[in-house]
Amino acid sequence: MSRSVNPELMGCLENLKAEGDRKLSARELAEIIGDVASTLTADLGPTTSITEAPAAGGAPDAMHQVVAAALEALRTIGDPEKEDGRFAELCSEMDEIRSATQEAAARFLSVAERIEDIAGHPDLDSGDQSDLYRLATDIYEASGFQDITGQRLTHMAQTLKQVELQIASAEAVLGDKNAVQAAETLADTVEKTEARKMEYILHGPQEAGKANTQEEIDKILASFD
């Protein structure tokens, strides 16, 4: 069976191979995925249901069916009717988690500050004072969880935006005119976020066990001396 391949796509892929390890922007990635999907669905009309349409030549094509099924599955994720994005509800739930953790941390800190007030009482035994200060310190240290939780939630929200962009790109390729504008807007947002991350090499908290420890960071700093 023959399938027409977009010559621009082939040229783009050849250029990328020649460029080596350069990281792709979100927009470039979306365009490539769009071209690939476009090539795979070249024989379909824009309003045809991709899962029902026969592949070129009338025979079922395994790859075509897999891609079609994946695109259909992606289209059902979230609520595409939401004005502020199909993942608006998920993002709202993440905001609720962020608020709840912030509130909890604030209460812990208030308790620790009260403990310190009590520890400062002149009638208190010095041993008890030390114990109370140590407990307050423990609470301060533990309350740092909120910062890490918040950063991870932000990372998740950014990832959802990327998924949303891929879905909108796929929908646009399948002929959904509304998705074209949505994909362009999302591409701008995602690209700006990614460009800023690249410029300032931000990664957020690393997974436990993979992150550099304080000792390892100290060694890196010492290597400059």
Next chain:
Amino acid sequence: MAVDLNMPVLIVDDYKTMLRIIRNLLKQIGFNNVDEATDGKAALEKMQQRKYGLVISDWNMEPMTGLELLKEVRADEKLRPTPFIMITAESKTENVIAAKQAGVNNYIVKPFNAATLKTKLTSVLGDF
């Protein structure tokens, strides 16, 4: 020479919880003259109005990150000598190197403890 515990210290973080944690830990050590900012831009404005003996900054903030703040501080003749400690969850080697090359005095990775903070303060400022 002993560290002047009354010197103004500026802490910069976009999380109010973290500002409160660092402020309280500094208070335990003895620093009582602590000021706060929630991003690099606000911190820079404060630094242009007041002389700080130390800046402790997060990295990941908008509209100006901690690294951008550090670069601005080191590029300003008046602000350049200010000791600068980065406290951040960004722990990748390239982050540490970028901060060091920009002129950071020390680097603390989150989550951190009070002992680490004290050790780094001593390393940057001297004995308490």
